[in-house]
Amino acid sequence: MKPKYSIIIGVYGHFLDLTKPCIESIIKYTDLLTCEIIIVANGCKENDGTRAYVEKLGPPFRLLWFDKPQGYAKANNAGVAIAKYEKIVLLNNDTVLLDQQKNRWLDQLEEPFLKDPQVGITGPSLLHSEPANHDFLVFFCVCIKRNVLEEIAMYEEI
Numbered sequence: 270m271k272p273k274y275s276i277i278i279g280v281y282g283h284f285l286d287l288t289k290p291c292i293e294s295i296i297k298y299t300d301l302l303t304c305e306i307i308i309v310a311n312g313c314k315e316n317d318g319t320r321a322y323v324e325k326l327g328p329p330f331r332l333l334w335f336d337k338p339q340g341y342a343k344a345n346n347a348g349v350a351i352a353k354y355e356k357i358v359l360l361n362n363d364t365v366l367l368d369q370q371k372n373r374w375l376d377q378l379e380e381p382f383l384k385d386p387q388v389g390i391t392g393p394s395l396l397h398s399e400p401a402n403h404d405f406l407v408f409f410c411v412c413i414k415r416n417v418l419e420e421i422a423m424y425e426e427i
Contacts, residue, residue, distance in 0.1 A: 272329070274304035274375055274412075275352030279344040280362045281311045284318040287363045292326070294366035303372060304358075305329045309348045312338030349418055356382075357418060361409040378412035389417035 276295065280288045288308075295306060306329055313319045313334075323332040333347055349357055356379065366374055374393075381388045390413045392406035 270300065270302050272303055272305060273354050274356045274358055275349075275354045276304050276306045276358040276360055277309060277345060277348035277352065278306065278360050278362050279309045279311050279341060279348065280313060280319060281338060282313060282317060283362065284313070284322070288319060289322065290365050291360070291362045292322075292330075294364075298366045298369050298371060298374065300372045301329050303375065305331060305353055307331045307333060307348045307352060309339075309344045310334045311340075311344040312336070352415075355415050357413045357415055359408065359411050359413070364409055375412075378410075382412075382414065389414050 276299075278288070278291065292306070292308075308319070308323045308330065310319050310323075310332060320332065320334065323330050331351070333351060335344070335347070339347065345359055358375070358378065377393065378391050381391045390406065390411055392408070392411040394407040394409070395404055396407060397404050
């Protein structure tokens with residue numbers, strides 16, 4: 270199977286309690302031949318275990334290291350800039366995939382794109398804002414088509 274997803278996970282500390290369980294759940298419930306996983310170490314400490322763990326995993330895991338915190342937007346933009354594939358998945362490191370068949374979570378993220386080619390972003394959690402009278406996706410896990418990110422110039426970093 271040909272890769273089509275770039276999964277980007279920004280991390281800032283919390284290796285043992287958040288990042289490692291997140292990555293382990295991806296390994297367990299994802300066909301790693303379908304993706305690359307970019308870990309953006311956003312000001313992690315050299316000795317917290319992040320670098321050694323991710324480098325030991327090898328492909329399809331990639332590590333993008335920043336000695337100083339970049340912030341959520343800048344870290345994700347840096348991950349997107351080196352991403353290789355058409356579907357960009359932004360995943361928070363405090364997310365652990367639940368028991369499921371391999372790739373079910375990615376298939377669910379991709380399904381709206383297949384049903385309607387005008388869909389540019391998907392996610393598992395859609396909420397409604399009464400004050401704004403608008404629906405919005407919760408950005409702990411979203412999948413965005415690359416061309417949409419290019420059109421909107423990715424995240425505003427201010």
